[in-house]
Amino acid sequence: MANHSNQDYHRLRSGLTLYPAQYAALDQTLADLTQKLPAQLVVLTDVSGQLVAARGEQERINLVALGSLISGDLAASQEIARLMGEYQDYQMVLREGRTAHTFIVEAGHHLALLVRLSQEVPLGWARMVIRQGVHQLAEIAATQPAQPLESELAGSVEALLGEEALPNLFSEALDDLWTE
Structure with a gap:
C-alpha cells in the first residue's frame, strides 16, 4: 500500500x-x-x-x-x-x-x-x-469522506461565536469602519 x-x-x-x-x-x-x-x-x-x-x-x-x-x-x-x-x-x-x-x-x-x-x-x-x-x-x-479537520473547525467556531454571532461581528465591524 x-x-x-x-x-x-x-x-x-x-x-x-x-x-x-x-x-x-x-x-x-x-x-x-x-x-x-x-x-x-x-x-x-x-x-x-x-x-x-x-x-x-x-x-x-x-x-x-x-x-x-x-x-x-x-x-x-x-x-x-x-x-x-x-x-x-x-x-x-x-x-x-x-x-x-x-x-x-x-x-x-x-x-x-x-x-x-x-x-x-x-x-x-x-x-x-x-x-x-x-x-x-x-x-x-x-467516495470522499468528510474532512474531519474542517468539520471540527467549523464546529468550534460556531460553538465559540454562536450561530448568529459571526454576522453580527461583521455588521459591527462595518459600522465601526463607516463611523470612524
Missing part, C-alpha cells in the same frame, strides 16, 4: 486523494478478491502507474515497474478500443498463459487492477468476480 505516514491522506499522481478509511476498504476488497477467485496476485495502481496496494505472491516481482506497465497496458488497450469504436467503461484485458491468466481492468477513472490467477480458475467466473470487484473499488475511490 502507498505510504501515507503521518498524513491523514495520500494524494496519488493521478490526482486522486485517498484517506485511511478508503485504504482499508480498498485493501479489504483486494483481500476478498484474492480469496474468492482464488488469485495468485492482485495489484492495484492509479492510472499513472503509482502502486496503491498489492495482495498475494509478490516475491521476486518489482511492483513499481509492474504498476507502470499495468497503467501503460491499460491505456494502450483503451486507445485501441476507442479507435475500433469498442470503448466502454471498466475495460478488461485478458492474457491467457500456459499456467496462469492475467486480467488488467479499469477500476473507475483513477485506478487500474491486475489479477493473476491459475489457469484452473474458470474464466467466466473470474471475469464476473473481477467485474464486481472493480465496481466496488471505483465506488470506494469515488
